[in-house]
Each structure stands twice: as structure tokens, then as C-alpha cells.
Amino acid sequence: MLYLNVHFSEKDEAKSKYARWDPEKKKWYATNEKYYYRFSKWIEGESVATNNVYIAVMDRECWKCKNETPVYGFAVRSKGIIDITGETDDIEEYTGFDTVIIPISSNDVPEEVRKYLSESTKCEIRFSKTIKKSYFSNICTHCNTLQGNHFVYDEVDSFTGIETTMLEENPISYIKFKLVNDIPLIYEAGDHIVAPPVKIFDENNIIESGISIE
Known part of the structure; x- marks a missing residue:
């Protein structure tokens, strides 16, 4: 699992790529390392x-x-x-x-x-x-x-x-x-x-x- 730096204005885009929301940490995250590249814009x-x-x-x-x-x-x-x-x-x-x-x-x-x-x-x-x-x-x-x-x-x-x-x-x-x-x-x-x-x-x-x- 990888936490992402998603700006609030981009939350719908992240969700459309199947990122998930952690309500406790209030951060989006990706679960499948095979597809981490899809989230590269939110990975530092x-x-x-x-x-x-x-x-x-x-x-x-x-x-x-x-x-x-x-x-x-x-x-x-x-x-x-x-x-x-x-x-x-x-x-x-x-x-x-x-x-x-x-x-x-x-x-x-x-x-x-x-x-x-x-x-x-x-x-x-x-x-x-x-x-x-x-x-x-x-x-x-x-x-x-x-x-x-x-x-x-x-x-x-x-x-x-x-x-x-x-x-x-x-x-x-x-x-x-x-x-x-x-x-x-x-x-x-x-x-x-x-x-x-x-x-x-x-x-x-x-x-x-x-x-x-x-």
C-alpha cells in the first residue's frame, strides 16, 4: 500500500483511477504495486x-x-x-x-x-x-x-x-x-x-x- 499526495481538487481523478480513501489519515492510497505508475503525479x-x-x-x-x-x-x-x-x-x-x-x-x-x-x-x-x-x-x-x-x-x-x-x-x-x-x-x-x-x-x-x- 502506498499513500499519495492528492490535492482536494484532484480527488475525483484519483478515485477514478481506483485510489482508496483512508478516513483516519485523511489520505488517498494505492493498493496494487503493479499499477503504481498510474498514480505517478501524486508520488514524490x-x-x-x-x-x-x-x-x-x-x-x-x-x-x-x-x-x-x-x-x-x-x-x-x-x-x-x-x-x-x-x-x-x-x-x-x-x-x-x-x-x-x-x-x-x-x-x-x-x-x-x-x-x-x-x-x-x-x-x-x-x-x-x-x-x-x-x-x-x-x-x-x-x-x-x-x-x-x-x-x-x-x-x-x-x-x-x-x-x-x-x-x-x-x-x-x-x-x-x-x-x-x-x-x-x-x-x-x-x-x-x-x-x-x-x-x-x-x-x-x-x-x-x-x-x-x-
Whole structure:
């Protein structure tokens, strides 16, 4: 089930597309993920996450002190993402990744996930001299230095540039959050594409957070 942002003036149009009304939350919602694309004008994003989302955790050498420090990303299984733009029916086949990892600074990150990171890790809002703005960041546990988004997510041995062979020495663990309802993502299929395909998700390396996201 996916809640929609339907303006009052468009309620009849939403109803004609078989959206349903939740009188308690006073919001329209769609029930069949196969047809989410029909409601794209009321979904704030390019895709939809279903079932579960995760925090991906891996160790990374701090660029400043050179000690190993945990870094975090917001992760969604590719098979749990529905593209509503019509670009692809299979995110994993299209991108080559079995898991999509998004920076924790992204607006895609649910409030519950960001709260967990704030309370359980050193992640916090920090000002970056490089880009001259503040954002929710990974922080070194040893020297308290900001680990920038480019450093954590875009370099060769980091989340989106990682290769399967690297995982043997530096495996990724996943903290699981259950989705009560599906949620929209700004993520657009094709942000990162690799060949040959890369499998980075490990069913045996999951930690249950015990937290459900409404």
C-alpha cells in the first residue's frame, strides 16, 4: 500500500483511477504495486520502495587519520524497488546492482532511519568546507572528521564502486527496517550502472533493528 499526495481538487481523478480513501489519515492510497505508475503525479519521487529498507554498514579507512571507521548508507534491495517512470521493470537487471545504496544525507532516508543513525552512531549534521553547506554525514569514530559523500559513496572501494572481491575482506552488514507501507524514493534507476553485475547483499549478514516504518 502506498499513500499519495492528492490535492482536494484532484480527488475525483484519483478515485477514478481506483485510489482508496483512508478516513483516519485523511489520505488517498494505492493498493496494487503493479499499477503504481498510474498514480505517478501524486508520488514524490521516481520510484517506490517495498517490503524492507536497510542501513548498509562497512568499514572504511578515514581519509585523515587512516584508521578504520564504520560508514553508513541507506540501502534498498533492487528487487524491492518499483520504477514508476517506465524506464525498467527490473532495477537489478538494468543497473547491475542487487542493492541500491543511497547517501544518508538524501531526502529518501526515512525519519526513523535517520533517528536510529543519530542515536546509535556518530552520524550527525556537519558543515562541509568542500561544498560549503551542512548535511547529515558520516563521521570518523577516531578523529571525529567528516567523511564526505564523494569519499564514502563514489570512490572505487566505497559503496557504489565496490566490487564483489572486495567484500571478502570488508563485508557489508545490513540493519533491517520493516516497511508497514511502501514509500516513495527520489532515486532514479540508472544513477549507477555496472557490468558485469555486482552482488553485494548478504542474507546472512542482517541485523534486525526491530523498528517498523509507517
